Amino acid sequence: MTDHQQQNDIEALAKLLAKLPGLGPRSARRAVLHLLKKKESLMLPLATALSETAERVGPCAICGNLDSLSPCRICSDARRDKTIICVVEDVSDLWALERAGAFRGQYHVLGGTLSALEGIGPDNLNIRGLIDRVDGGGIREVILATNATVDGQTTAHYLMDKLGRFDLTVSQLAHGVPVGGELDYLDEGTLLAALKSRRPF
Amino acid sequence: MTDHQQQNDIEALAKLLAKLPGLGPRSARRAVLHLLKKKESLMLPLATALSETAERVGPCAICGNLDSLSPCRICSDARRDKTIICVVEDVSDLWALERAGAFRGQYHVLGGTLSALEGIGPDNLNIRGLIDRVDGGGIREVILATNATVDGQTTAHYLMDKLGRFDLTVSQLAHGVPVGGELDYLDEGTLLAALKSRRPF
Numbered sequence: 001m002t003d004h005q006q007q008n009d010i011e012a013l014a015k016l017l018a019k020l021p022g023l024g025p026r027s028a029r030r031a032v033l034h035l036l037k038k039k040e041s042l043m044l045p046l047a048t049a050l051s052e053t054a055e056r057v058g059p060c061a062i063c064g065n066l067d068s069l070s071p072c073r074i075c076s077d078a079r080r081d082k083t084i085i086c087v088v089e090d091v092s093d094l095w096a097l098e099r100a101g102a103f104r105g106q107y108h109v110l111g112g113t114l115s116a117l118e119g120i121g122p123d124n125l126n127i128r129g130l131i132d133r134v135d136g137g138g139i140r141e142v143i144l145a146t147n148a149t150v151d152g153q154t155t156a157h158y159l160m161d162k163l164g165r166f167d168l169t170v171s172q173l174a175h176g177v178p179v180g181g182e183l184d185y186l187d188e189g190t191l192l193a194a195l196k197s198r199r200p201f
Numbered sequence: 202m203t204d205h206q207q208q209n210d211i212e213a214l215a216k217l218l219a220k221l222p223g224l225g226p227r228s229a230r231r232a233v234l235h236l237l238k239k240k241e242s243l244m245l246p247l248a249t250a251l252s253e254t255a256e257r258v259g260p261c262a263i264c265g266n267l268d269s270l271s272p273c274r275i276c277s278d279a280r281r282d283k284t285i286i287c288v289v290e291d292v293s294d295l296w297a298l299e300r301a302g303a304f305r306g307q308y309h310v311l312g313g314t315l316s317a318l319e320g321i322g323p324d325n326l327n328i329r330g331l332i333d334r335v336d337g338g339g340i341r342e343v344i345l346a347t348n349a350t351v352d353g354q355t356t357a358h359y360l361m362d363k364l365g366r367f368d369l370t371v372s373q374l375a376h377g378v379p380v381g382g383e384l385d386y387l388d389e390g391t392l393l394a395a396l397k398s399r400r401p402f
Contacts, residue, residue: 033291
């Protein structure tokens with residue numbers, strides 16, 4: 001009886017938890033213990049939240065944001081600017097921009113970047129949806145807010161190319177010194193970009 | 202409509218996940234995204250595993266181990282030595298000893314340590330259960346495997362005192378250099394203990 005059912009229950013749960021980013025096998029076991037000690041206040045609410053959120057939340061048909069409604073609440077918010085679309089790689093980037101609270105337009109979530117290495121081409125991303133939105137008219141600016149990585153910038157260049165035939169402004173996020181950042185810790189590329197884009201004081 | 206229901210779903214889930222040890226607010230949000238991308242293969246199985254494990258698994262009436270049976274499979278395993286009890290603070294310590302595979306007796310889980318600071322006295326721990334088990338007879342050795350912390354050692358001394366009136370051996374884990382450990386990185390207490398308990402080569 002070395003193949004304990006109890007071990008199976010607990011270990012199966014630990015194995016599932018270990019698949020979450022940020023949790024390894026050891027911290028997943030710690031998490032299981034923590035959960036078993038807080039069944040009513042944490043474990044069962046978490047089970048319910050997981051199944052309910054899985055059932056309710058899905059991608060918005062317009063922008064790809066995750067929401068329990070489609071179109072999502074950003075797309076259907078009348079107070080947001082419909083003429084400007086900010087293109088991001090992932091929903092996490094959309095969340096980051098929303099947390100910053102500095103953007104009041106629409107979004108478009110690509111669902112990744114072009115990657116020759118991983119075999120991700122334009123058809124694997126939500127690019128056709130973006131072109132269709134722009135083609136539908138009424139858009140005056142597209143901000144390409146892909147990450148400042150090689151793949152992110154490759155994707156931005158590809159989109160720039162695709163969007164060139166439309167009568168609109170295509171922009172990208174500024175490079176520079178992060179607010180609160182120390183020059184000593186920045187890479188040369190960032191410093192170069194920050195110098196090149198220097199502004200009058 | 203700033204109080205989005207969608208934000209509530211996703212953020213409520215993130216808040217619950219952030220209560221797990223090892224996950225902060227940021228990694229909890231990353232985990233939610235990861236889960237939403239793997240609904241069928243991870244999110245729903247995790248929800249099921251959580252509710253099933255919560256329902257099935259509870260503390261063993263004899264030793265306090267977590268199991269879907271009570272008495273647990275260690276207590277009811279006929280091949281394990283019934284005459285020796287290893288006392289641990291927490292189920293995680295029991296798991297660690299079981300992973301090491303070096304102990305084939307019974308366990309007793311205290312559920313913590315005595316702590317004057319946190320107001321945890323003998324009645325808050327599963328100490329009466331241990332005394333009852335020893336009082337029941339048939340035990341020849343109790344190993345006090347509480348942690349080598351101040352609270353752990355205080356608890357061990359308290360238990361030593363309580364167990365003194367029984368006719369049995371009370372032992373504790375050896376202190377010394379961890380296997381694979383480098384002397385340079387060890388604290389003086391450990392080095393002193395390792396020297397004091399030195400053995401012929």
